[in-house]
Each structure stands twice: as structure tokens, then as C-alpha cells.
Amino acid sequence: MRPVYLDNNATTRTDPEVVAAMLPYFTERYGNASSGHAFGATAADGVRLARRQVQALLGAGHDHEIVFTSGGTEANSTAILSALESQPGRDEIVTTAVEHPAVLALVAHLEKTRGIKVHVVGVDGDGRLDMDDFERALGPRTALVSVMWANNETGSLFPVEALARQARAAGALFHTDAVQGVGRLPLRLQDTAIDMLSLSGHKLHGPKGIGGLYLRKGVAFRPLLRGGRQERGRRAGTENVPGIVGLGRAAELAARYLETEQGWIGGLRDRLEQGVLARIGHARVLGNLADRLPNTACIAFDYVDADAVLLMLDRAGIAVSSGSACASGGMEPSHVLRAMRVPAGAIRGAIRFSFSRDSAGPDVDAVLDTLPDIIGRLRAASPLWRDRTPTFA
Numbered sequence: 001m002r003p004v005y006l007d008n009n010a011t012t013r014t015d016p017e018v019v020a021a022m023l024p025y026f027t028e029r030y031g032n033a034s035s036g037h038a039f040g041a042t043a044a045d046g047v048r049l050a051r052r053q054v055q056a057l058l059g060a061g062h063d064h065e066i067v068f069t070s071g072g073t074e075a076n077s078t079a080i081l082s083a084l085e086s087q088p089g090r091d092e093i094v095t096t097a098v099e100h101p102a103v104l105a106l107v108a109h110l111e112k113t114r115g116i117k118v119h120v121v122g123v124d125g126d127g128r129l130d131m132d133d134f135e136r137a138l139g140p141r142t143a144l145v146s147v148m149w150a151n152n153e154t155g156s157l158f159p160v161e162a163l164a165r166q167a168r169a170a171g172a173l174f175h176t177d178a179v180q181g182v183g184r185l186p187l188r189l190q191d192t193a194i195d196m197l198s199l200s201g202h203k204l205h206g207p208k209g210i211g212g213l214y215l216r217k218g219v220a221f222r223p224l225l226r227g228g229r230q231e232r233g234r235r236a237g238t239e240n241v242p243g244i245v246g247l248g249r250a251a252e253l254a255a256r257y258l259e260t261e262q263g264w265i266g267g268l269r270d271r272l273e274q275g276v277l278a279r280i281g282h283a284r285v286l287g288n289l290a291d292r293l294p295n296t297a298c299i300a301f302d303y304v305d306a307d308a309v310l311l312m313l314d315r316a317g318i319a320v321s322s323g324s325a326c327a328s329g330g331m332e333p334s335h336v337l338r339a340m341r342v343p344a345g346a347i348r349g350a351i352r353f354s355f356s357r358d359s360a361g362p363d364v365d366a367v368l369d370t371l372p373d374i375i376g377r378l379r380a381a382s383p384l385w386r387d388r389t390p391t392f393a
């Protein structure tokens, strides 16, 4: 039986074409991209092509910069720290309650250790940003507005282009953690007011440990890592040439498949949601259903523990994520669902299914064949279920 992998927001399979593109850069074209000889030039050519491929996927002109990083986390850290360092006199950050820990943990640390003021804007029950709160938070001391493009737990999208214009009007820089959106939704960065954007290779069928930060042409910048002159002084350290080449190829493939694949991925997701809701009671889909990623379904099941469901699905060869695991890899209840004021019981039973272009109809069938029985058995054994007060009389 083919294993069913529906945890593509955690990571995706590296496309075999990506691996094939990378291999020569380990074994034959292994030069240091900074070296003055032919080996170096070959490596530098690989990096140059990858930069073009990423720029093309993002709809960024060639004069906009891509700084290759070790992943989404480093890109986010670079953007946030750069914005603070490059704008003396501006020491406030505006962000949201549903960002990835790569943003929230850093800004909490800056607040505690450097006296940076952080405005954490809330969301409503569907995960939509509180716009009044957002506008109140912007001010003359705002250095940076950092709002994710797509939420990793629910798939909810944020209107980053409009938010970027508002940030610019307030004289602040605008950054978006677009790790879950890049490669899944079309983008033309050069037509937007977005100053910085983070992406990660392993969320778009590229390798792990490589990512990038888009910098709008001319945006003020301070490097996170200092040392050698790699990346035009933007990021010191010998380039991860095979990883960069792999990210470039992954970006090229994503751009090629983007239009055709997202429609049928959304179809699989919708069939899963409808099938689950038809078969299992006391369940609901969470997130902004009117505006979300096509690949993500976050479904809350009352009266079960999502980690028990995850374990039983895993035994059946089906990989998904729970509300706690997708938040932090730990057992803390999801900060995203808490910010949406989802009742504690539903948070405990929240499961995330996330699809990719490797997904197929039989993956959905496997879930629909297995999940009702798992939920039924767990509920039958649960005192919560026996003592429940039905939501509807």
C-alpha cells in the first residue's frame, strides 16, 4: 500500500528533477562560487541561474534582489533585524497573532531584550485580520510591518498587497513570510509595495536548509551574518551551491505547474472536506473559507484528542498534522486557533490535511475509508463524548 502523505505544509517531497539538478554540484561542479578559476565560475553560474528562476517565480524584475539563506526562518530573522537596524528612530514592529514561531519568537525576544515595542494584531473567528487594530497599530515609529501571506495551519490568506501599501503610507517597511504561498499562488512582486518576502525551498518541493529573502530594489538593508562578501555582502558564508541550484529548479518547476496544479489540488481538498463532514458529526472546517490556500484543510473534531487521531492514522499509513504539532512540534495548543478563539475542545481535536502535486485521489479515499472509524472508536472510549452536551438540540 502506498503511504499517504498529507502533511505538505510541514514539508514536501524533493522533486526528483530538483535532486538531478543538484547532484552535479556535489560531484563535478563543486567549486566555491567566490573562486577566480573555472570551478568557481561554474558554481557562480549555477547560483546566477537559480536567482533568475526565483525572480521569475516571484514576478520580481532582475534588479530586485534575492538573498539566499538557510531557509524561511533565517529569511524572517534577517528581514526583521534589518528593518530595525536600518531605520534608527523607528523601534516598533507590527505583526499578527497567527505568524509562524519564526516571527513570533523573535519579536518576543526583541521586546524583552531590546525594548522594541511589538503590536500583535488579532484575528477574527475565521482568521481574518482585525483591520481597525492594524490601522491603530501603525505609527511614526513603526519600523516594520510583518504579516504572513498564507497561514501554515489553516491556509487563510492575508491581503498583503493592500497591507503593504498601508505600511508604506506610514513610512514603514513591509515584510511578508510567504513560505506557504510561494509556488502555490501566483505573484507579481514588482507591482506591489512589498519590500521584503521570505520563502523556503522545502515547502515547494525543493531541498531543506535553503531559502531566500526577496529585497525590493533600493530597500535599506543590514546583513544578519557578517564576514565574507558573498551575496554582495548581504549574507556572509560560502554559498550552499547545490541547495541554491535545487531551490532554483524547484522555483522553475513551481512556476511551470502553478496554473494547472492548483485547481485539481483544490478539488482533492474539497472532496476530502465534504466527505469528512458527510461521514463524521461534530466536525467543522476552520479558517477563512472565502480566501485560503487551495491545498490546506484544517478540520476540528469535537470530543477527540487530535494527537490520538494522528497516531491511529499513522498506524494506518496516513500522515497528517495536529493542531499542536503544526504549531510548534510540541504539545502546546495551537496559538493560531487560540487567536481565532476556537473553543478549547475543538482545538484539542484539530487536524490539518495539506496536499501537494504529489497527492492523488486514492489519498482522499484512504482518509475517508479510515477516519470515521478512528473518530468513532476514540469517541466511544471518551468520557467527553459520553457526557457531551449536544451543540444542537
Ligand SMILES: *Cc1c(COP(=O)(O)O)cnc(C)c1O
Pocket: 009, 010, 070, 071, 072, 073, 074, 100, 102, 148, 150, 151, 152, 177, 178, 179, 180, 200, 201, 202, 203, 209, 210, 211
Ligand atoms: C515552514 C515555515 C517557516 C520556516 O521555514 P524553514 O525553511 O523551515 O526555516 C516559516 N514560516 C512559515 C509560514 C512556514 O510554514
